[in-house]
Amino acid sequence: GENVEQHPSTLSVQEGDSAVIKCTYSDSASNYFPWYKQELGKRPQLIIDIRSNVGEKKDQRIAVTLNKTAKHFSLHITETQPEDSAVYFCAAGGVRGGADGLTFGKGTHLIIQP
Amino acid sequence: NAGVTQTPKFRILKIGQSMTLQCTQDMNHNYMYWYRQDPGMGLKLIYYSVGAGITDKGEVPNGYNVSRSTTEDFPLRLELAAPSQTSVYFCASSQLAGGPQFFGPGTRLTVL
Numbered sequence: 001g002e003n004v005e006q007h008p009s010t011l012s013v014q015e016g017d018s019a020v021i022k023c024t025y026s027d028s029a030s031n032y033f034p035w036y037k038q039e040l041g042k043r044p045q046l047i048i049d050i051r052s053n054v055g056e057k058k059d060q061r062i063a064v065t066l067n068k069t070a071k072h073f074s075l076h077i078t079e080t081q082p083e084d085s086a087v088y089f090c091a092a093g094g095v096r097g098g099a100d101g102l103t104f105g106k107g108t109h110l111i112i113q114p
Numbered sequence: 115n116a117g118v119t120q121t122p123k124f125r126i127l128k129i130g131q132s133m134t135l136q137c138t139q140d141m142n143h144n145y146m147y148w149y150r151q152d153p154g155m156g157l158k159l160i161y162y163s164v165g166a167g168i169t170d171k172g173e174v175p176n177g178y179n180v181s182r183s184t185t186e187d188f189p190l191r192l193e194l195a196a197p198s199q200t201s202v203y204f205c206a207s208s209q210l211a212g213g214p215q216f217f218g219p220g221t222r223l224t225v226l
């Protein structure tokens with residue numbers, strides 16, 4: 001089955017700097033790659049997603065890039081703010097039509113230092 | 115729309131007890147999922163359903179059962195609770211196969 005590796009496990013950046021989180025996946029048939037943000041004690045919230053027919057997608061300060069050949073994708077957050085502090089999860093899905101759920105990475109704890 | 119709702123929010127079980135975790139969505143989504151999240155880990159798929167009457171196993175189905183009699187409801191059953199089932203359980207739903215999944219608030223379960 002699919003395996004998703006996520007790095008780093010913890011990332012500390014100064015407020016205003018950029019943060020980058022990287023994920024790799026193993027199943028070349030995966031074609032859907034969402035990113036979720038989870039605050040302590042809360043549910044995962046979808047923040048951005050990308051499909052395999054697209055190389056990059058942006059939404060204000062957040063962007064995701066995908067390299068299908070290398071089987072890796074990354075989350076970029078620019079001009080970080082204190083409210084960006086959370087755990088971020090990448091995931092991969094879409095194999096066999098995508099009905100059978102997502103495979104998640106283990107998460108990155110992003111800490112924004114004031 | 116309430117989205118995806120789950121009950122209860124918290125539960126403590128004794129080893130060997132059984133319980134049902136409830137999940138309901140009001141978005142008319144065909145696809146529904148149960149995940150568990152252990153401390154410091156990502157989410158792992160327990161069971162999923164592509165529509166009423168159709169369910170299938172995910173990555174970690176042992177010790178659990180599901181049913182899907184309606185589009186809205188997707189309960190998860192634990193028959194003989196074990197300490198290894200201590201976790202946070204999230205239900206999710208999706209309009210599209212391989213599309214965005216929206217999560218409920220979770221149920222925090224402790225088995226002692």
